[in-house]
Amino acid sequence: MYNYRRNFKPMLERILFAISARGRPRLLEWLLVSLLLVPAVTAVAASGTDATAATRLKAAFLYKFCIYVEWPAASFADASAPLVIGVAAEKRVAGELEQVVVGRRINGREVQVRRIKSGDDIDGIHLLFLGQAALAAEPDWWSRVQNKPVLVVADSAAELTPGIGINFVPEDARLRFDVDLVVAAEQGLSISSQLLLVARRIRKVE
Amino acid sequence: MLISDRRIQVVTLLWQLYKSRRLALQGGASWSRCRVHTKLAMLLFSLSATVSAGEFDYSTRDLLDLSLEELASLEISSVSKKPEKLSSVAASVFVITADDIRRSGAVSLPEALRLAPNLQVARIDASRYAISARGFNSTAANKLQVLIDGRIAYTPLFSGVFWDAQDVVLADVERIEVVSGPAAVIWGSNAVNGVINVITRGAAASRGDLLVLGAGNLEQQLVVRHGGALAAGGDYRVYAKLFNGEESQFADGAAAGDDWHRAQLGFRVDMEVAGQLTLQGDVYDGREQQLDADNIEIQGVNLLSRWQSELENNSRLQLQAYYDHTERDQPGVFAETLDILDLELQQQIELGAAHDIVWGVNYRAAWDDVSSSPVLAFLPARRKLEWSSLFVRDEISLQENLRLSLGVRLEYNTYTHLEVMPNVRLAWEVTADNLLWASAAQALRSPSRLDRDAFAPREDPRLLGGPEFESERLNSVEAGYRGLLLPNLTCSVTAFYHQYDDIRSLEPVGSGQLVFANGLEADSYGLEFWGEYQPRAHWRLSAGGTLLREDVRMKAGSADLNGGRGEVNDPSHQWFLRSSMDLGDNFQLDLSLRHVAQLATFAVPAYNSFDANFAWYPTDGTRVSLSMRNLFDSQRPEFGNAVMRSEIERSVYVQLSQKF
Known part of the structure; x- marks a missing residue:
């Protein structure tokens, strides 16, 4: 059975010893370390721009979606309450959005960006962007937005993942999106036909 | 070819699409x-x-x-990477998802592998397993390529995996891809009978804290994991895992004295640096008791870095480097320290509309130092082995629904020098949901230290590695169907025929000595099949299995000590049935029945294993589960000679998993 002192303490000590320095590294060890750094160094050398084109494009789409979606009046505290975009697991997209929403209004409302972590309260959010990591970490996000007026936008989620209103889909080097009107209808959201015209695929209410 | 690029992980997308089909039937929706x-x-x-x-x-x-x-x-x-559908992968691939692992109640990696219908998994004792695909299973099974996050897990000592040394936090595994059949072009020279590819989640998907506490009559474990965002951008996670395995017992109920324990620490960092940069590493230490000798001691450290980037012109680049240090001391048998360095460059590029090309170069070096015992010696004791390879695969779209894939890997290794591994695959998408595929491939297992350099006993040896031992070779043809039979019924069937040559034999030479040689040839053929049926949104039924016939023969001039029976210990058939049910929002019940036919070589009787797993989610982030395995029998043997073989006991295991 479990015996910390007999079984595990010596092991942990050996592990710590193994990763602590054992004298001067030999040539081979230096070589190994430098080779391991090759991918990292290449990556840094190749980096330049901050946000990738895809990040900027996603941010732009999210903002645009807010223009073409109508939320029930009850989802706003009052006529001047802000429209809130929640972004989960996509810090760069959130960063881009935060910069561009400053001073912009949609239907007279200010636009706010809120960064969401798994488990955070999502009350008051109108559009929720779930990065792939967020969806992977918490596949049942949908249960938290079910029948609430929250448009969930996902990034390359599996088709018909529950609760996803709009799904970004890469297609031929372009970023397209699918719209699920069944989900939108359940949530009391109304999506303009202008947005539907650009959608790649639409799931319609039967 | 098959998974067009293991790092590009097309299979994820395929699997998502596949899963989506399952869900699609719930709404009866129309797109x-x-x-x-x-x-x-x-x-x-x-x-x-x-x-x-x-x-x-x-x-x-x-x-x-x-x-x-x-x-x-x-x-x-x-x-730019266009998503593919699961139905377009021209190979026998089964994907074990994170959900499958969770719902199975598996505590260790080998136990999770039992979920793949296209693997033979047999537990030998408390810490050892025999795992293979398409047969040739043994305690030192050597025809499987196994990777954990891109790091090769098999040892050049015998071309197999020490399963006790390979561990992951199962809660952080995203999926395990199991390919049966040769896949040497993309995966390298050991991918003869199959590939196991364990892929853990990116660090961004494991934020927050996790505590897993589990205890049962066969094992106990404690896992602590912490994940978060880095100030400099990117995400990280660190974890610690303590594992304790109870001793197995012999048929007569006597204790086998092989209880063991293990501690492992590790980390992973993912960040965006002109692409995706990943750094990860693990360090572990384990002790395994033995009945009549001092403890086996295992230790290791590995460190991997990988950078993937999109380039212009629909091209994708990956650089990967890792260092893997392992130590194993088996008192009375051998002690080994092994350092492996592996470097790989891989590029995927689309030429025109018709050609999707993946090519890469790989260099791998292993330095080992094996201390001998009176029983066994490896000579020379220190050796550097090298493998250099170049591979290219072109997937040509002949028509919109017909793809031909041509691939070849050239490998240069220390023992046998230049080896060539070609592969041709054809995929025909009969409809969007139905695929027929066929493949012809040559693959090989290059010699290990055991084949060439072993001497037993050390003085006046009676068993010797063969200085002339060559690679074992496989010519294979296979064909399969995968698709949607009904909107809520998916199915995959593969038929294969393998022709092996130069399989390892033990040849008597003068003066009573035995030498490893390539004296055997073999044919094998069989069927692999699995499917899933989802009658209700909350209820899924799955089934699968394999049929396998193996015929191993001595070649002219061979006088193999085992008469050709030393390398195969496989069930002629095995199957499983599984029911996965959600009971309301907070309960899950999984039941499975698994049948494995007898192993004729060892006279291991056929067995049925009935396993049940019950999970309760009392609050968000909390999961309590009760797993019971082998409910039919108090204990059963799964592998090995009747004399002194361990048996696997019925197990009951309770686990609490808490996210913070």
Whole structure:
């Protein structure tokens, strides 16, 4: 059975010893370390721009979606309450959005960006962007937005993942999106036909 | 070919699409395509696309001034990899998902592998397993390529895996891809009978804290994991895992004295640096008791870095380097220290509309130092082995629904020098949901230290490694179908025929000595099949199995000590049935029945294993589960000679998993 002192303490000590320095590294060890750094160094050398084109494009789409979606009046505290975009697991997209929403209004409302972590309260959010990591970490996000007026936008989620209103889909080097009107209808959201015209695929209410 | 590039992880997408089909049947929804308008939009903006040729450089602020149509027509290179459907992979691939692992109640990696119908998994004792695909299973099974996050897990000592040394936090595994059949072009020279590819989640998907506490009559474990965002951008996780395995017992109930324990620490960092940069590493230490000798001691450290980036012109680049240090001391048998360095460059590039090319170069070096015992020696005791390889695979779209894939790997290794591994695959998408595929391949297992350099006993040896031992070879043909039979019924069937040559034999030479040689040849053929049926949204039934016939023969001039029976210990058939049910929102019940036919070589009787797993989610982030395995029998043997073989006991295991 479990015996910390007999079984595990010596092991942990050996592990710590193994990763602590054992004298001067030999040539081979230096070589190994430098080779391991090759991918990292290449990556840094190749980096330049901050946000990738895809990040900027996603941010732009999210903002645009807010223009073409109508939320029930009850989802706003009052006529001047802000429209809130929640972004989960996509810090760069959130960063881009935060910069561009400053001073912009949609239907007279200010636009706010809120960064969401798994488990955070999502009350008051109108559009929720779930990065792939967020969806992977918490596949049942949908249960938290079910029948609430929250448009969930996902990034390359599996088709018909529950609760996803709009799904970004890469297609031929372009970023397209699918719209699920069944989900939108359940949530009391109304999506303009202008947005539907650009959608790649639409799931319609039967 | 098959998974067009193991790092590009197309299979994820395939699996998502596949899973989506399962869900699709719940709503009975209909999708309508809006092609016409799209084409119009594309036409309108094709001009600007040609001018800008590749990535646009608008700022986000500028983008807001464009129309939706304009946004939809902009080119971004980082999404250029077109998603494929599961039905388009031309190979026998089974994917074990994170959900499958969770619902199975598996506590260790080998136990999770039992979920793959196309693997033979047999537990030998408390800490050891025999795992293979398409037969040739043994305690030192050697025809399987096994990778954990891109790091090769098999040892050049005997071309097999020490399963006690390979561990992961199962809660952080995203999926395990199991390919049966040769896949040497992409995966390397040991991928003769199959590939196991364990892929853990990116660090961004394991934020927050996790505590897993589990205890049962066969094992106990404690896992602590912490994940978060780095100030400099990116995400990280660190974990610690303590594991304790109870001793197994012999048929007469006597204790086998092989209880063991293990501690492992590890980390993973993912960040965006002109692409995706991953750094990860583990360090572990384990002790395994033995009845009549001192403890086996295992230790290791590994460190891996990988950078993947999208380049212009629909091309994708990956650089990977890792260092893997392992130590194993088996008192009375041998002690080994092994250092492995592995470097790989891989590029995927699309040429025109018809050619999807993956090519890469790999260099791998292993330095080992094996201390001998009176029983066994490896000579020379220190040896450097090297493998250099170049591979290329071109997937050609002959027609819209017909793809031909041509691939070859050239490998140069220390023992046998140049080896060539070609592969041709054909995939025909009969309809969007139904695929027929066929493949012809040559693969090989290059010699290990055991085959060439072993001496037993050390003084006046009676068993010797063969200085002339060559690679074992496989010619294979296989064909399969995968698709949707009904909207809620998926199915996969593969038939294969393998022809092996130069399989390892033990040849008597003068003066009573035995030498490893390539004296055997073999044929094997069989069927692999599995399917899933989802009668209700909350209820899934799955089934699968294999049929396998193996015929091993001595070649002319061979006088193999075992008469050709030393390398195969496989069930002629095995199957499973599984029911996965959600009981309301907070309970899950999984039941499975698994049958494994007898192993004739060892006279291991056939067995049925009935396993049940019950999980309760009392609150968000908390999971309590009760797993019971082998409910039918108090204990059963799964592998090995009747004399002194361990048996696997019925097990009951309770686990609490808490996210913070």
